Amino acid sequence: MKLLSRISEARSAKNVTIKKFKTMSELNSNMNKKYWGSIHELRDATYTEKYEDGDLEYLKEVREVISKEKTGRRDFLKMLGFSVGAATVAAACKRPIRKSIPYQTTQDGLVPGIPNYYASAYTANGDFNSVKVKCREGRPILLEGLSSGYSRGDVHLRALGSLINLYDHARIKSPKIDGKDISWEKLDTSVIANLKKADSDGKEVVLLTGTEISPSVSKAYKVLQEAYPNIEHIQYDPISYSGILDAHKEMFGKRSIREIYFDRADLIVSVGADFLGSWISPTRFSTEYVSRRKVSKENTNMNRHIQVESVPSLAGSNADLRIPLMPSEEHLALVQIYNHIAEKLGEETVHVSFDDSRIASVAEELLACQGNSVLISGSNDKDAQILVILINTMLGNYGNTISNFVTYNLKQGDDNALNDMFLRMANGEISGIIIDDSNPFYNLGDDFEKAFSNLNFSISLSSRFNETSRRCTYIAPDNHWLESWGDAMPTTNYLASCQPCIAPLFDTRQRLESVLRWSGQSLSAYDFIRKVWFSEYFQQQSTYSTTGSFWDSTIHDGGVELKNLDSEVKTVKTSNINSVQRLAETSTSKMEVRFYEKPQIGDGHYCDNPWMQELADPITRISWDNYIVANPKWVEENNLLDNFKARTYQRVMLKTNKGTVTLPIVALPGTPYGSFGICFGYGRKHTLHSDYERGASIYHLTNREGNSMKFTDEVNEVKWVEDGYKVAIIQQHHGLTHKTLGSDDESMFVTEQTRQVVKETTLAEYKEDPWSGNTIAGQRRDKWLKHHLTSLYGETAWDDDKPFEYYYGGAHAKKQGDGHHWGLAIDLNACTGCGACVVACHAENNVPIVGQEEVHRGHEMNWVRIDKYHTGDEDNPDVVFQLMMCQHCDNAPCENVCPVAATNHSSEGLNQMTYNRCIGTRYCANNCPYKVRRFNWFDYQGADSFSDREGFWGLDNDFDGARSHEGGQLGMHDPLRRMVLNPDVTIRSRGVIEKCSLCVQRIQLAKLEAKIEKRGLDDETIRTACQTACGADAIVFGDTNNQQSEVFKKWSDERAFGVIEEIHTLPSVQYLTKVRNKTKKSQT
């Protein structure tokens, strides 16, 4: 502060004119396209400086605290004396006796220090993900993609997050009756007595579960129902798919959704379905979708994706064409598409007054792509989904892009049955309820709470404390899925296996076994699953000829394809098209709200998961909260814009027909004027930490008219409540597009340069010229490089015949045969921005979670982040996601400024960070043009021995774990939580800089294995943690000194570029230009 004030004084004294910042348009005049992060940046180019000031506001706080502690010379001497004395005493103390305890008996297949991998499958509330579990000394520490599995190597965010739920004090640790611990025998006796009594009283018992995709558990439920015929099994999805299922039931006779093959579709039209973020099976969809977006010179057969939606979603952000509409207009668009196509194909049409030329052209494109397109809709309205089925039928997509045989099991909830249950519960027909891991108190709200009071008994099978399990009389705690045997069928033709990777940590029993005990069966889960598999699924597969090999191989591989037993349904039941007429009614409302699902928090099940909370939403880049997104212009007109300098937002109360919700309002470019969006999953209660309870639940606002949950509603009023609400938004942290670049003679802040950080082109241009879009300073990149390198190193630094070999061999000083040079290639076209890599990095590298307060201060610790840039029209911008981590520059600006050489370069091209040498000057972070270095402000993980001293300076940090909370501590200070840490990566103490190491522990291990096995290191043996989570293969790691390697090929591609390489940092991370399929009818 002093420095700054002195500078400003100097300026005013000398009356120096400060060079004015250029406006955005001026800045962009020499660039192809404008890129901007937030609405503030678009409006005001000087925002960066102001934002930096915002940082200083926080420092002022710190200074105030420190200035209260007056430290004079005598104090200094006292402290010096004390610390020397303390050190002497500490050194003179007896060294602690450390034990080294071996296993009592040698564990088969387990060598301490070597990880074991097991194929398994994550299932929870209708989520499914086939994964490879990495275990060290019997502890699961990471989930990696299983490329042979159903999810095609992709790892879902929530699957990754579920790992830390294993080591969690929110888990229920023993069976309970009325909140008191009890033995399993006594619990079983009481439960059986209750069930028998209900049976003899002739009262019903409801078994209320989320969608159950495990065939064995479903079978066990049937066994239970056989034992007690009065039990009715009702499934519900907190975020309902009931309308879609009902539509399929009506049209095809079977209540399940047909499998969609995105890799076969040349044209994908999604009306409000976020199929890359949250809709049905986003992991599988992402991999299939991206497989058609990796263009190369040889293969330009890229799909085209049109997203018609109101609130920007992950899928919408990846779309080639995004058409923003008001939430209520999504149905109208479907009707218009239907009409347009039906008219052309001579089918019956619906009367509709809505006419949008953009939608008409979408319909035209669909018509031009009959049989190779797919239309999906996120609506839960049965009639809208009937329209979708009719359109796809007219286009002939069934049998090609949509299966005629295979259906999803992932969503089976039935809202009709649920409503019926409420009625019967209110009438007293139901005496008891058994609930699995789902949380009806939270996501069914008042309806359920009222009905619940009429029950005689309630049994919870939950594994965690939540709103519901806390209210249940009996708790039979379930195992975590990593502790259980299990199986799952995401679709009707795939059987996935799930094996335990750790023995149960607590006195819990897996749900399947509890249900079997209550049915009077004594089989273990393992035996029961084998029985079910051998009796029902062995015949359905043709891969294995004996039950033994069937079981062993399926467990080993993680799953097996089944023959499909369903017969093909070709003819769609002709439906009375008039029933969909009501969809054609236009809304008169000027303000509407859309309720949506975030990929990481989902329906709220993961609201008390620190990894999921800390991961910023890919669209708004806000963590630890939910909010109302709104159109920026609308927000400005109503004076509700945030104060970006202080990072505070205004809170508003939004009133719909069903009720109100009070949340901060966030201007999100791309949201239509007058429409709002709120996500599910927040506002949970009874969690272990108040940060988990931030935000507000919106389940009470969801409209359940017509027996099915609706995701849109009218907004009656938006009322200002308060200002100054802190939101942990990281969109404007660590900006690198334009920066103040040091000083000249005139002033401290000089030439603001706009840097072109992302590059993009269109498919048409790319076909004409593979170099299109890849320019630096107006020159084609290779031409620029030639000029750049020859001017620096002389004529020998460039060879036109092998330009890239020379570039990376010459300028990077090493060539093939000179050891390794590690590098990354990131395909901007393949990255959907989901964020799984970020979480995988957290898990692999023990990256700390810092909590809402610290993220708000700009102290988030992510080693890899996904930057989001907007370009084009403010109301409907194109979005680019860019993975940003340490670029491992061969000419690294950070290395030159470290006073203690704590960061330096390795002979293998890595920018090394040595934590124990770091004294925390943060010069490197300031000098890093990519803003990827993170300073460890607190002892987040208990690396320092005296953890209690945190908070000493009044900077209370909730997540340092020093403070104890109900049920235990949250941070990595807690021994239970620490079990998730990767033992190969050190825990950083406070006060050091940390950053991406390119997973050096994996590199070292792979090199060692090669040396031990006396072989060369094959390409793609080493996979970084982020790479293992990415089923889309957007990230490729390898040795760039090996010219046969995949990464070298990508580096030599015409699309390759380094971020701001004009400043000669020589980054070891290269990106591939984004290609948008912008030209219509471009299918080849």
Place this chain on the structure above:
Amino acid sequence: MTNQIQNKTLVTRFMQRPKQLFLLVSLFISVAFVHSAIAQEEEFDASNMPSGEVDLDSAAALDNSGSLTLDSSAVESEETAEAAPSGEEALWNQGKVLFQGKCASCHHPLRDGTGPALSGVRQRWIDEGDFKDKSGEEWLYEWIRNNKSVLDAGHPYANNLYKEWGEANMNLFAGLKDDEIDALLYYVDNSSQFAPAAAVTEVSAGDGEVGGIGKEFLSKYLLFIGVGLLLLVLILARVQAVLKRIELQKTGQPIPPYVPIWKSKRIYAVLVPLLLFVGAKALMESAIGVGRQQAYQPDQPISYSHALHAGQLNIECQYCHSGASKSKHSNIPSADVCMNCHMQVNANSEDGGRSEIAKIYASVGWDPNAIGGGSYIAYPESMEAGDLDSMYRTYLSQDYSEEELMDEAIQATLTEDVEAVIAMYNSPIPWVRIHNLPDHVYFNHAQHVTAGNVECQSCHGPIQEMEVVYQWSPLSMGWCINCHRNSEIDQNNPYYEQHYHNLSDEATVEDIGGTECQKCHY
């Protein structure tokens, strides 16, 4: 006069006063002597284990370094090699190497182990092994290569042996050639012929000690000289002062007031910076040493002797520490690994090891009194405390005669031993960790043992001599780096052929980046 002096530099001032110069120089020399004496003592502390310095630098060459190497087998082979071994000796050596690599974990030439004592095995097979159309000797060769086929063939002698030895399966050694088996059998029959002279190791260890004592003596001597010189300086200074006063008195000049030495500013000007320097250096060095624990030798729950197992019995390090060749950790073996041998091998009373071995039995839940030499307890967790007590008391009493058992003192010792044994019952053995690296250091055993071909002793010292293991190396970063700088890499590996084309033949670990931060710190 005073002005003149003030105008001159310090040096010329001293040049004019040679006595003062002499004093100052001698003071410096004496301090330097004292300091170097201290420093040498420290150095000695850091390497007071015999042969330390040599081994540090010649890690890979340990086998050949002869005189200072303490591996007894290596010493033997060295000696025999020097003496240009006769044919018999060569055969014996070959046999010994084979025996130790393949057989020693279960067999001993003279004592029964997991398998029978092998001395005279050829004769036994010749005498009793004829079966079908093959001679006993032929059967023996087949037995060694593939004992399963011999058993399957129904060979009566082999099957009897198999039953006699608890149907324990023997490994197959299909790759052994006839001449190798000849060598093996020669060795087992003549195992004591060229027996290792235990004295050799002791002598070599003694050599180290002598060197150490010499150094210690020298450093004390230097300290003595230093202190002496310092005293001399003080005396001379006093003498000079007195002389000067006398001179002044004689010439009738005014005598300056007497300033005692502890009030002399001149002395302070020299001493204070000196003390600060010495103090800072000492502080820094002791600060660096915090957390290091060379020579740390804690008590262990079982008085396990590496000198016996690794030294005398010559069991391969990696038979027990099997992780070292493939993993980051060189794991401490689980007690069931001990049981591979100790199922058969019981201590006798002379060894005094019965109560120690009983701890292993307790740990794995083994009843040593059961018929047939002991058996695992079927339900170890459901044993009553009283039964346990009597079980292990019976076993431990075997060391004493009935009369001895009447003695109260012996009874008390016995009770103590039994309690110590039962404390281990059905639980892993809580060994005390000796080698501790800080958390920010990544060390991988496989990297050094397998990829780098480094002998265990290079870092762990003469482990085969240690009754109780202690930390032999400083395990400091400087120590690591030194070795990385000096150790040549074994380039006979396709890995280097593929990725490093331009390495010199003498390339060291440092040349492939082995001293970079992120090779060990991440």
